[in-house]
Amino acid sequence: MTTFNYQGMEYDENYIKKHMLYSVNVNQFYMTRVLKKYFGDRFTEQAERKLELIEHHMWCFRDTPDQEEIDVIVKMTTEFRQEVEWTKLDEEAIRYLGIKAFTELDEVRRNYLNALWRDLAN
Numbered sequence: 001m002t003t004f005n006y007q008g009m010e011y012d013e014n015y016i017k018k019h020m021l022y023s024v025n026v027n028q029f030y031m032t033r034v035l036k037k038y039f040g041d042r043f044t045e046q047a048e049r050k051l052e053l054i055e056h057h058m059w060c061f062r063d064t065p066d067q068e069e070i071d072v073i074v075k076m077t078t079e080f081r082q083e084v085e086w087t088k089l090d091e092e093a094i095r096y097l098g099i100k101a102f103t104e105l106d107e108v109r110r111n112y113l114n115a116l117w118r119d120l121a122n
Contacts, residue, residue: 006070013065015120020058022116027055029109030101038097039084047083050076 002013011019032051036043054076061069080086102110 002065004065004067004070007074016070017062017065018116018120020062022113022120024055024058025113025116026098027051029105029113031098034094034097034101035084038090038094042084044083047080050080050083054080 003010004013004016005011006016006019035051036048039047054073057069057073057076061073084090102113105113
């Protein structure tokens with residue numbers, strides 16, 4: 001099986017595909033909304049486009065996995081964080097707000113994300 005370098009670690013293709021699916025769903029269900037609200041004026045149209053492109057590349061990787069797609073995702077994520085001036089303190093606040101937003105999802109979506117998470121852990 002093919003392995004990929006992502007966030008400084010090697011992962012097999014199956015894991016990365018599951019991770020991408022989980023991440024895209026988290027973004028679509030609540031994280032994009034959390035980020036927009038949290039960053040306010042810092043969440044520019046350019047930042048929004050970058051986030052949409054990141055999601056697009058995540059889907060592309062799932063269809064045609066290659067290291068270049070992962071590298072683009074990492075690069076664009078870094079650019080997104082720079083665009084909104086993301087700090088370590090922001091990271092902690094966003095983690096909390098993300099957990100809170102997850103608890104506010106309807107049961108169907110929570111169960112779906114939990115199933116994706118369990119699949120990712122296996």
